Amino acid sequence: MQGVYIPINYIPGDSIIHKIAPIPKFIWVLGFLLIGFSTRNPAILGALVLFGFIMVFVAKVWKPFTIAFIIWIPLAFTTFFFQGIAPAFPRPWEPIFSFGPFTVYQIGLYSGLTLVLRAWAVTIVALVSIFTTHPGDLFTSLQKLGMPFELNFILTMTLQLIPILQNELYVVLSAQKSRGLKGTGFGALIPSMVPVFAGTIERVSQLSIGLESKAFGSKTKKTSYRNISMYPKDYIILVIGALVSAAITYWIFVDKSLDWSRTFLFPKPVAIAMITVAVLGFLTYMIFVIYILIKV
Amino acid sequence: MANHPIISIKDLTYTYAATETPALRNINLTINEGEYVSLLGLNGSGKTSLLLCLNGIIPNMMMGEFEGSVVVDGFDTTEVPVRELAKLVGMVFDNPEFQISQWSIAEEIALGLENLGISPNEMVKRIRDMLEVVGLPRFEERSPWALSGGQQQRVSIASALAMYPKILVMDEPTSNLDPIGKEEVFQVANNLNLEKKMTIVVAEHEVEVMAAYADRIILMDNGEIILNGTPEEVFSQVDRFEKIGLRVPQVTAVTKNLEEAKKIKALKKYPVTVDQFYSLVNGLI
């Protein structure tokens, strides 16, 4: 594997999270998704994010996590800023301050903050699950749950292809640079993506013939080489995850006081600070990225 | 070798969907059990298409017009699903990396077995045995993605063999491999043929190697079979090869040149291997 690549694949390890069977983890991800999309309450979302970071720590996957997560930082800044000036919320919008042609609104900052927290909450737990679940175990577990074989295959195949395709992209970029291609802006998009797509299509079509030659897609009962056993601890974790998610979601729907959208107010200096940080952060990141790309 | 036909192809003509020119024309071919047959031909001559007819991918998976018949071990490929033929015919393709889809070698080999409904215990046994056969003992838990090309191709062969086929079909299996990889694959194929009496059908460009190992050479061009015989019989038709644009083993070409220069007497069959050639010229120098 050459070059720097973003690790979105199984990272072997022996943490407790690694030792949990795939299905309970799958249920937890669904639980986070459910809660995350049911509410915009920053405290609840913040708790999910915090819990996610704790999981990263317990799973001992800090290093790959940081590399994989780094893309979310500038996205967070961007979302925060744009929501701040143009909230995805029904009016009225209460303004806090203005600069230049832009006006920053209370509900905007709230919206930005909660959207970012929501995205992070879901992403962190998904990444941890991917890092700690062996694709073979995932595949077998999903099959046991009755997931259609082909769909299951697509899912696990995609997970495996991510590092392969990243490597392919790296090779293609090397090839195009060897033809004088400068930079990696829009002009470089087609010369780098087309060969990767073409290569992927070629790979997939050859793979499909190969699989067909191994009786793939036959309708008879399939056996499984690999066996996933669920131990009591896995059942307990699964049940806890399901119950707690259901309970919290219920609470969210029932308790209207959890909607802080009109009551959570940002003091003006705090708002100004946050927007400034967002804009500066975004610009710094952009300069950093451009610098790296020019150097490479 | 017993002359028991295991593959019988009669008047086979196949045209891919949305094309006008047939990829295969009027193919008539019999392959006996235990034979090592090599297919030669330019890219686009129909080699791959012919091989895909042997396990039923053509016509069952590809759209197109299929005429004639292909009978493998008594089964007509138009009447039997690919799943059944997969038990008879194992296929290996030219790019080993493109065949991989699993995270461990054992899973990769088990894939076909799972589809056939083989019991897990039996799977473990077959995987272990086939890895021995291809020279990768105890490689079960390793990742296929991290292997060399030659090793990946041997895993591909093991995957095909685990289904206990009677015929092993390989489409340019060494074209993407380095010399060691090529050697490994040719050795495995040769051993299977000699020791386990497996029928081997290979499409290849390595004419010198095929001259040494194959029982029979089939030359294809434009979808048709042009020549069909032993390596000596076929490669001696040097002019036919030249016209098509293929080469013969180097010693065969040299022999023809010497014959034309009247340095040796006219021969019906030219040597195709180093040993045969040396026997020929040794006494003359």
Next chain:
Amino acid sequence: MTKPIIECQGLTHIYKNTVVAVDNLNLKVLPGEVVGIIGQNGSGKTTLVKHFNGLLKPTKGKVLIDGRDTTTMKIQELAKTVGYVFQNPNQQLFAKTVESELEFGPRNIGCSEEEVIERREHAIEFFGLENIRLSHPYRIGFPLRKLVGMASIYTMKPKIYIVDEPTTGQDHITTKRVNNLINKLRDEGATIICVAHDMILLADIAQRMIVMKDSKIILDGKMKEVFLNFETIKSTHITPPQVTEVSRVLLQNKKIGKDDLCLTIPEMTTLLKKKIK
């Protein structure tokens, strides 16, 4: 004394702090030479040649291209001098027509529009691509795609060509075509480094052969001299051309002398015509 166009001084390349891919390598290539580099996958040959166009920079030691240290130049800059023809054309081709593909390289290195068109036309003629000039690169079949890949480097008019496995997976007709094209490039004065497993191709195009094993150069010299090292060649699992094998047997049985070693069919034919009374 002619100055070398490629020079490696104590070149070492270590991947990820542990894997020594190239170990303290010294090499000089003169302008106009055609050099074949052979060795197993993992011997370091691909790592070596990637230093020539800057895709890799030395961990230790220096690589000089036309006298300039590659660490002082960007890949895009070196691309004007060193053209790297990738083994898999699918990793380079992306344009809608063969014509646009050929124009990509010269545009990148700053040629004027007239220059770009002129070079494109010259490449089409040189490589015989007239019939497919408006075809989509992915609709022309793999062998032709490899030629287009080569042609798209030709339009950049580099002094040095690095050709990576030009005939892998090709049938004989296309191999011959590639063979002739490389010879034509040589006639135009280009320096050519060909990394390949195809001994028959190398026997025809290369004057000099470098054999790599375990990150080092173990043989470097004229083709015939290199192939006389029968045992060393065997240990690298390289298969010499069949006529060379025959030469070895004849040599061992004292029927011919060392100078009679053959690498190609014409050579063996000529030799035996002489020897057979």
